[in-house]
Amino acid sequence: MKSFRKELLFNIPKRMGFVNITDEVQTAIDESGIKEGLCLINPMHITASVFINDNETGLLNDYAKWLEKLAPHEPVSQYQHNGFEDNADAHIKRQIMGRESVVAVTNGKLDFGTWEQIFYGEFDGRRPKRVLIKIIGE
Numbered sequence: 001m002k003s004f005r006k007e008l009l010f011n012i013p014k015r016m017g018f019v020n021i022t023d024e025v026q027t028a029i030d031e032s033g034i035k036e037g038l039c040l041i042n043p044m045h046i047t048a049s050v051f052i053n054d055n056e057t058g059l060l061n062d063y064a065k066w067l068e069k070l071a072p073h074e075p076v077s078q079y080q081h082n083g084f085e086d087n088a089d090a091h092i093k094r095q096i097m098g099r100e101s102v103v104a105v106t107n108g109k110l111d112f113g114t115w116e117q118i119f120y121g122e123f124d125g126r127r128p129k130r131v132l133i134k135i136i137g138e
Contacts, residue, residue: 004032004135007044012125015073015090018060019120021050021131025103026110028133035108037137042100044132047090047124049097055117067093067123090124097121105137 006028010019025041041050053059071092072078079088101118104111110118120131 001037001136001138002032002034004028004034004133006031006133008120008131008133009128010120010122010131011128012122015123015125016064016067016093017122017125018063019122020055020117021120022055022110022117025118025133029105029108029110029135032135034105034135034137037105037135039103039105039110040100040132040134041103041118042132042134043094043120044130045124047087047094047122048129048131049094049099049121049123050101050131051097051119051121052101052103052112052116053119054115055119060119063097063121067096070096087124093123094121097123105135 008024025039029039043050071089073089076082076086081088
């Protein structure tokens with residue numbers, strides 16, 4: 001069995017944003033030479049998420065509105081976590097959206113259902129953050 005590791009770097013200019021990273025993940029699979037296996041995509045930060053869903057702008061906007069209702073950023077005083085930081089809401093948003101995604105690799109391609117795409121979700125942006133892509137297989 002082979003393994004391949006690659007990092008992506010993001011610097012989202014706002015507190016919250018979503019980036020379709022499907023093409024970058026497929027590029028990593030191509031670079032790996034792995035034809036059959038699994039691909040883990042994991043944000044290496046506690047205030048970000050990787051998730052799979054439809055690549056539709058309305059849905060991504062709905063996520064942003066919904067998450068802000070569930071865990072509003074302000075007032076930051078509502079959170080006990082906010083001592084020297086103001087990102088308690090970002091930790092909660094990440095917990096809601098999940099940590100990582102795992103996708104099967106078949107014949108060297110992401111083995112998706114109809115409309116599925118991979119997204120990086122940022123909830124405390126404005127600084128560089130990394131996403132790990134780890135592919136194992138043959």
